[in-house]
Amino acid sequence: MSDPRRRVRVVGGAVLLLSCALLLVGLGIGSTGFASVFALRDDPVALQIVWDIRLPRTLGAWLAGALLGLSGAVAQGLFRNPLADPYLLGSASGALLGVAFALLLFGQAAAGASPAAQWALRLGLTGAAFVGAVVAVLLTLALARGVQQTLRLLLAGVIVGVVLGALKDLVTIQSADILVALTGFMLGNTGLVGWSACAAMAGCAVLCLVAGRLLAPVLDGLALGEATAASLGLPLGAMRAALVAVLALATGAAVAQTGLIAFVGLAAPHLVRSVVKTTHAGLIVLSSAMGGLLLMAADLLARWLIAPQELPVGVLTALLGGGYLLWLMRRGALRGAAR
Amino acid sequence: MTALEARGVTVALGGVEVLHDIDLALAAGRWTSIVGPNGAGKSTLLRVLAGLHPGRAGSRGEVRLGGAPLAALPGRERARRLSWLGQGGAGDAGADDLRVHDIAMLGRLPHQRWLAAPSAADHAAVERALRETQAWDWRDRPLGELSGGERQRVLLARALAVEAEVVLMDEPLANLDPPHQADWMRSARALADRGRTVISVLHELSVALAADALVVMARGRVVHHGGCDDPVTHAALESVFDQRVAVHRVAGQWIALPR
Numbered sequence: 001m002s003d004p005r006r007r008v009r010v011v012g013g014a015v016l017l018l019s020c021a022l023l024l025v026g027l028g029i030g031s032t033g034f035a036s037v038f039a040l041r042d043d044p045v046a047l048q049i050v051w052d053i054r055l056p057r058t059l060g061a062w063l064a065g066a067l068l069g070l071s072g073a074v075a076q077g078l079f080r081n082p083l084a085d086p087y088l089l090g091s092a093s094g095a096l097l098g099v100a101f102a103l104l105l106f107g108q109a110a111a112g113a114s115p116a117a118q119w120a121l122r123l124g125l126t127g128a129a130f131v132g133a134v135v136a137v138l139l140t141l142a143l144a145r146g147v148q149q150t151l152r153l154l155l156a157g158v159i160v161g162v163v164l165g166a167l168k169d170l171v172t173i174q175s176a177d178i179l180v181a182l183t184g185f186m187l188g189n190t191g192l193v194g195w196s197a198c199a200a201m202a203g204c205a206v207l208c209l210v211a212g213r214l215l216a217p218v219l220d221g222l223a224l225g226e227a228t229a230a231s232l233g234l235p236l237g238a239m240r241a242a243l244v245a246v247l248a249l250a251t252g253a254a255v256a257q258t259g260l261i262a263f264v265g266l267a268a269p270h271l272v273r274s275v276v277k278t279t280h281a282g283l284i285v286l287s288s289a290m291g292g293l294l295l296m297a298a299d300l301l302a303r304w305l306i307a308p309q310e311l312p313v314g315v316l317t318a319l320l321g322g323g324y325l326l327w328l329m330r331r332g333a334l335r336g337a338a339r
Numbered sequence: 340m341t342a343l344e345a346r347g348v349t350v351a352l353g354g355v356e357v358l359h360d361i362d363l364a365l366a367a368g369r370w371t372s373i374v375g376p377n378g379a380g381k382s383t384l385l386r387v388l389a390g391l392h393p394g395r396a397g398s399r400g401e402v403r404l405g406g407a408p409l410a411a412l413p414g415r416e417r418a419r420r421l422s423w424l425g426q427g428g429a430g431d432a433g434a435d436d437l438r439v440h441d442i443a444m445l446g447r448l449p450h451q452r453w454l455a456a457p458s459a460a461d462h463a464a465v466e467r468a469l470r471e472t473q474a475w476d477w478r479d480r481p482l483g484e485l486s487g488g489e490r491q492r493v494l495l496a497r498a499l500a501v502e503a504e505v506v507l508m509d510e511p512l513a514n515l516d517p518p519h520q521a522d523w524m525r526s527a528r529a530l531a532d533r534g535r536t537v538i539s540v541l542h543e544l545s546v547a548l549a550a551d552a553l554v555v556m557a558r559g560r561v562v563h564h565g566g567c568d569d570p571v572t573h574a575a576l577e578s579v580f581d582q583r584v585a586v587h588r589v590a591g592q593w594i595a596l597p598r
Contacts, residue, residue: 004438004479214454220445223434224494227391227425233418233449277436277481 026058060193069291072265077219090160094136102128129252188314204253263321351397375556418449435483446500
């Protein structure tokens with residue numbers, strides 16, 4: 001009885017501990033290396049480098065990864081499909097389209113960069129990304145006519161992703177400023193994450209974790225089939241809508257600050273499930289922590305591999321995640337996905 | 340006394356009527372089996388009785404639980420009073436990672452307040468149900484590690500853990516070996532003896548004949564509803580299967596053999 005529950009805590013603790021260790025390493029990665037960390041007390045420039053640049057972007061990578069891991073866990077449970085992921089469902093593309101629209105409408109106004117304008121921009125971008133993600137998920141569901149057939153769901157997700165991506169391109173070429181602002185987003189970039197972005201993501205992450213935890217029993221019920229879940233007296237329609245909102249908010253909040261980052265949402269729940277079997281309540285929390293750890297590690301790698309240059313972290317996760325997906329498919333771990 | 344009653348139930352699926360104007364009153368504290376050829380509408384009727392059939396165009400009628408309309412009951416109350424076990428309910432890979440104990444505990448969801456930890460009564464009900472289906476020993480194992488028959492016993496435990504006054508089961512014997520089929524029969528009988536109403540859709544006619552009453556269906560209609568010992572019931576059963584089966588008395592029980 002207590003044993004499996006303890007295992008969840010042990011895994012969660014280990015992931016968080018590792019995350020803290022990587023956070024410390026992240027403070028020391030940059031052109032001035034650990035010298036800045038050691039000079040914190042007496043060098044205001046070093047303080048600024050560590051406190052205003054390295055810390056928020058490292059923390060931001062963790063938060064974005066946590067949001068993606070959470071939305072992956074929710075998507076896989078909600079659509080009862082081990083391949084569901086914010087990126088493959090097209091919701092990330094929808095979120096990016098929302099960001100492009102928001103930049104087109106309000107981008108110039110916020111360019112003044114007063115702190116208040118910065119915060120307003122962050123919130124506006126997050127809201128726009130959320131709306132875009134909701135629209136994309138609904139489009140994918142309508143196109144796939146439900147969630148039962150994996151192949152159809154994935155094809156619909158790819159189609160929605162491509163079409164919304166093309167729309168985003170249309171919006172982007174309206175103005176050179178947006179093109180520049182969005183290029184970083186499209187590659188998936190944590191370099192621009194500051195404290196305001198961190199706060200926006202942390203707020204959304206807390207909201208999504210609480211809501212996800214509240215709604216987790218529905219996902220457990222749905223795993224036994226639609227009718228069984230209905231027989232448990234759960235208001236399925238309302239709860240499904242709430243779960244789509246959680247999925248879209250988590251995806252939107254991550255995309256609005258860091259752009260398209262593929263596969264973290266897919267890989268985090270799979271990694272968690274390979275080490276511990278638990279209910280969705282545990283899975284959602286652990287997948288968030290695991291997603292955070294994954295993206296933070298990828299971010300450090302992206303900053304360190306070709307230092308003093310850095311890779312966009314989205315490129316790195318796409319390469320690593322693509323490889324991981326291939327390996328999963330070969331291992332046959334996606335049982336039921338080929339139906 | 341009537342536990343569950345269908346009045347004028349007509350169901351259309353995709354524009355085709357699959358149940359035609361069914362009137363059926365199922366006695367409380369008894370075990371009733373629903374039998375009939377493939378496509379007779381047995382599973383659809385069971386879903387309607389469980390309140391799980393969404394009202395679609397072309398569907399009419401009403402189900403009453405203890406004399407009150409089922410549709411008017413709040414979802415949680417319905418879930419506490421009616422327990423339902425579907426056919427092949429755990430084909431999803433998503434369920435593979437859930438542990439046996441967690442799955443049985445889902446049956447207690449209608450009894451729990453939102454987010455409240457399971458009470459001592461919940462734990463006791465889950466333990467009783469898992470012991471009843473002899474699944475208690477694997478309570479910490481994930482469903483994905485179990486065989487088809489073992490999974491079925493876990494799902495049965497989930498339905499029993501609700502401890503509802505009416506238990507509806509759709510082909511509960513799927514994947515069960517003969518000893519565990521016999522165990523299931525004893526469980527169904529024990530439930531009825533404790534005053535619960537048991538309604539099961541069964542393809543194993545000899546098991547179905549161990550019930551108190553038999554509902555014989557064909558082509559979306561109830562052809563006959565009578566006691567399992569009644570020769571008229573046996574005749575109805577033989578008739579819907581085109582006289583390809585015959586009911587015999589062997590060692591004190593009714594069995595149906597192919598002719």
